[in-house]
Amino acid sequence: MNSQSNNSRYMVDLVKVSKIYLPDIQALTDVSLSVNRGEILFLIGKSGAGKSTLLRLLSRMDKQTKGVVEVDGHDLSKIAGGKLQRLRRNIGFAFQDFKLLPDKTVAQNIAVAMEVSYTRSSVIRMRTKKLLHHLGLADKYNTPACELSRGEQQRVSIARAVANNPGLILADEPTGNLDRETTQLVMDLFRKYNERGATLVIATHDESIYRDTDHRIIELREGRIVNGHPAPEPDHAFADRMDEEQGSPEEDDLWMSDQ
Amino acid sequence: MxxxxxxxxxxxxxxxxxxxxxxxxxxxxxxxxxxxxxxxxxxxxxxxxxxQLDDDLRLVIYLDEEPAEEMQEEYRKKIVKFDKVERIEFVSSKEAYGRFAAQLEEDRDVLEDMPRDFLPPSIEVYPVRSLDTLTKIKRFSDYLVSLPGVLKVQYGREWVERxxxxxxxxxxxxxxxxxxxxxxxxxxxxxxxxxxxxxxxxxxxxxxxxxxxxxxxxxxxxxxxxxxxxxxxxxxxxxxxxxxxxxxxxxxxxxxxxxxxxxxxxxxxxxxxxxxxxxxxxxxxxxxxxxxxxx
Known part of the structure; x- marks a missing residue:
């Protein structure tokens, strides 16, 4: 993965987290939640349940009003400057509103995430092409983002979120504008990154992507967890496997390979 | 990259x-x-x-009487105390007469009946030629006129002031x-x-x-x-x-x-x-x- 992981037990750890937006909108109330490294977690719930707020807290776009938010072993209320920047490079966020730069091309939009890590331009080009190919956007490489449909913009946003090989991928309604076939492509992509060690937190109300899943599902309602299981004991075998994989780059798959 | x-x-x-x-x-x-x-x-x-300006910047201090050796030294000290100068020349009444006569050329006979010391002795001060000096010249002149035994100070006033x-x-x-x-x-x-x-x-x-x-x-x-x-x-x-x-x-x-x-x-x-x-x-x-x- 992109940066060295901390030795913390969990990739994400929330303890009694509350978030109030001014003047008095209670978005989250006493949410405690842990996500193991390498886990895929589905956050479900109706609109306004607090899913997006939770993801925003995990990327430090917002600060919690109460409680502790830890990501990769860092307490987000205490982290700033260079440490926060490095942590953010290890978090890929597929935003619900995409946050694409409309006057830039698809390739430039995806490159942003890699450029801030000073990735070589040849590597950026290669990764961008592979991602676009996988997501069925190979012919859109030089298309300005403003000329894309919403479904295409969503896929570009997902490509940008994973392009830097982050350790934590946050996806906010990643399939909201996609048909069944494209949804499958996106979920395949997420699975590939998860197999490589990425932790995924997917906020969704698209039942089709979590209906038959073996992964943990947490339901939020009015800012509280109403249905969910605690994180299983950390999978040490998984961590060992990751270490082995990181030590043998020849086993890189299509998505991570820079060749 | x-x-x-x-x-x-x-x-x-x-x-x-x-x-x-x-x-x-x-x-x-x-x-x-x-x-x-x-x-x-x-x-x-x-x-x-x-x-590049030449002697136009000379200040001439007219004295009421010929300064003695130690008085000359005193004047020199007081002048240098105010500002740096390029050189200071003492012109006695006789030297002044000689210069005047030389300037008159053929008409020098008009001076025949005049005593040789009718012109006042003077000190010629040549300030350092710089813009700073130029801007300070009026103050310099005011200072010199306040020295004891000084009758008058002359310099290319109009030109310098412009x-x-x-x-x-x-x-x-x-x-x-x-x-x-x-x-x-x-x-x-x-x-x-x-x-x-x-x-x-x-x-x-x-x-x-x-x-x-x-x-x-x-x-x-x-x-x-x-x-x-x-x-x-x-x-x-x-x-x-x-x-x-x-x-x-x-x-x-x-x-x-x-x-x-x-x-x-x-x-x-x-x-x-x-x-x-x-x-x-x-x-x-x-x-x-x-x-x-x-x-």
Whole structure:
């Protein structure tokens, strides 16, 4: 993965987290939640349940009003400057509103995430092409983002979120504008990154992507967890496997390979 | 992609994307530098001309009686105490008579009945030929007249005062155009950068979210400002050089050009103006990004 992981037990750890937006909108109330490294977690719930707020807290776009938010072993209320920047490079966020730069091309939009890590331009080009190919956007490489449909913009946003090989991928309604076939492509992509060690937190109300899943599902309602299981004991075998994989780059798959 | 390449890529991308605003800023910087440098060039040349002035700057102190050896030394000390001088000459009544007679040439016989000491003894003070001395000459004269035994102090008053007024005016113009240069360059650049920042607000927010370092976000704007300053001031100096040569060629026969030698800035001064302008613009950009990005 992109940066060295901390030795913390969990990739994400929330303890009694509350978030109030001014003047008095209670978005989250006493949410405690842990996500193991390498886990895929589905956050479900109706609109306004607090899913997006939770993801925003995990990327430090917002600060919690109460409680502790830890990501990769860092307490987000205490982290700033260079440490926060490095942590953010290890978090890929597929935003619900995409946050694409409309006057830039698809390739430039995806490159942003890699450029801030000073990735070589040849590597950026290669990764961008592979991602676009996988997501069925190979012919859109030089298309300005403003000329894309919403479904295409969503896929570009997902490509940008994973392009830097982050350790934590946050996806906010990643399939909201996609048909069944494209949804499958996106979920395949997420699975590939998860197999490589990425932790995924997917906020969704698209039942089709979590209906038959073996992964943990947490339901939020009015800012509280109403249905969910605690994180299983950390999978040490998984961590060992990751270490082995990181030590043998020849086993890189299509998505991570820079060749 | 290493840091420096990334920063330069960002800088040139910014410049390319906002070229119309950049062009306006460049023109403003060029004009400001041209105006300032034009007056500064006149000022330095006038200063140079002041140094070329000869005996017109001599102050003659008329005394009521011939000073003795120790009195001469006393005068010398008091004069030097006020300001540095090139030389001090004591002219006795007899020497003054001799000079006067020599000036009269064939008409010197009019002096036949006059006593040899009818002219007062005097001290001739030759101040150091610099603009500073020139501006201080009136005060110098007022000081000398207050010395004991001094009847009167004479110098090319009218000429010096006119020259002094002209130099004073030039100083004000140079000061004002210099201030204009500082204000326009920093303000214009800060404003252009602010507009660029506003137009790229979403991009900057995204850069922060994907973990761009402070330097990665800020340096391109800093470089952009410095580059604007460099190109603008270099263009301003080039325009002044062309203007200077054109004036020199056009008015080569004019008497004033034959009287004094007019020269362009020496190379280090040109470099200094360009460097200072670049720094001012970079400073403008720096303050703008600091305020806007709150980094």
């Amino acid at each position: 290493n840091f420096i390449i990334a920063v330069f890529t960002q800088t040139f991308r910014n410049l390319f994307q906002t070229w119309s605003a950049q062009l306006l800023t460049l023109i403003t910087i060029t004009l400001s530098v041209l105006i300032f440098a034009f007056f500064y060039l006149i000022y330095t040349n006038v200063q140079h001309a002041g140094q 020259f002094y007024t002209f130099v004073k005016l030039l100083r004000i113009i140079v000061f004002l155009s210099g201030s204009l240069l500082i204000l326009t360059t920093t303000f214009m650049v800060a404003n252009t950068i602010r507009l660029t920042l506003l137009s790229r607000k979403d991009e900057l927010e995204l850069l922060r979210l994907v973990g761009a370092s402070t330097h990665y976000i800020r340096l391109p704007f800093f470089l952009e400002g410095a580059l604007q300053g460099f190109i603008g001031s270099a263009a301003g100096m080039a325009a002044l050089f062309l203007l200077f040569n054109w004036i020199k060629l056009r008015f080569a026969v004019s008497s004033i050009f034959q009287l004094f030698e007019f020269t362009f800035f020496p190379f280090p001064v040109v470099i200094a103006i360009i460097v200072i302008s670049s720094l001012l613009c970079a400073g403008g950009s720096f303050s703008s990004t600091r305020k806007f990005l709150q980094l």
